[in-house]
Amino acid sequence: MTRIDEGGRAARAYGRVQTRAALASVPAVAETLVGVPDAERASAIAEVAAAALPEHLRDAFVALLAETEELRRTLAVARRRIEELEKLVEADELTPVANRRGLIRDLARTLAEVGRHGVRAALIFIDVDKLKMVNDRYGHLAGDAALVHIGETLQAKLRESDTVARLGGDEFAVILRHVDAQQAQAKMEQIVAAVAATPVNVRGESFTITISAGLHVLSPGETVEGVLRFADGAMYAHKTNKR
Known part of the structure; x- marks a missing residue:
């Protein structure tokens, strides 16, 4: 095995360790945010997790969070629309x-x-x-x-x-x-x-x-x-x- 391969494996292993460390901090942070609205709590937890990640993973993590938030908003709009349509279907x-x-x-x-x-x-x-x-x-x-x-x-x-x-x-x-x-x-x-x-x-x-x-x-x-x-x-x- 070449030194390059060994270096790549070491870097990947180090990244995994840091990622696990960042995610391990999430439950502790969540416990301190009891009573905070869901949207605000999720944002605070995401900020802590992102800050703990290595820089080369941080951008991807933030982008994933943005996509998740957009999906959450889209789902909320769809649910409201479904409720409106159900009311129309069931109205005289x-x-x-x-x-x-x-x-x-x-x-x-x-x-x-x-x-x-x-x-x-x-x-x-x-x-x-x-x-x-x-x-x-x-x-x-x-x-x-x-x-x-x-x-x-x-x-x-x-x-x-x-x-x-x-x-x-x-x-x-x-x-x-x-x-x-x-x-x-x-x-x-x-x-x-x-x-x-x-x-x-x-x-x-x-x-x-x-x-x-x-x-x-x-x-x-x-x-x-x-x-x-x-x-x-x-x-x-x-x-x-x-x-």
Whole structure:
């Protein structure tokens, strides 16, 4: 083996030792930065590690850190965009509430919480009374205004932790979280009364819209389809009793 080869091997070995020494200092530095925001902590650790590296490795290390930071920013932007798109996909086109897809997602999540953690929750199924008569008498613009009125009223009477959705046509649904059967029943009666209490005004015409609602308290082991079916049946019984 030539002296050149031996010198190269020695230089590489020395570089590895220095690199390991620099990286070994990272945990100790990290412990002194507890409570510092992630971005600032990462920057401080990188500066310490870079300073401890031999000069011929420092530039490459700094360049790698810059690429990593750029990737982190790109990923953060992509995640925000995905969240925005998911909200659009799960939003109703007419009313200010979620659509059926949004409800199904939240209902599945809530059922999982009920089964795993014993969270108390309920589903209210809602059907608009005589919407066809409103459309026939006042026009479809009035029917749309009635649906918007219902969506806005439901949102105003519920918490941010609850879910309000329009399933399509004249059907809505509400997921109530952290409520028992009595509390859910009281909330259902409240929103039924609130919708009827405020008239809908369209092009000088004023009319009252009412809703029928059915309640189902969620239990462990239930499915999304089963819960919707039970709540729909309760709503139909309410509508039948009003006739």
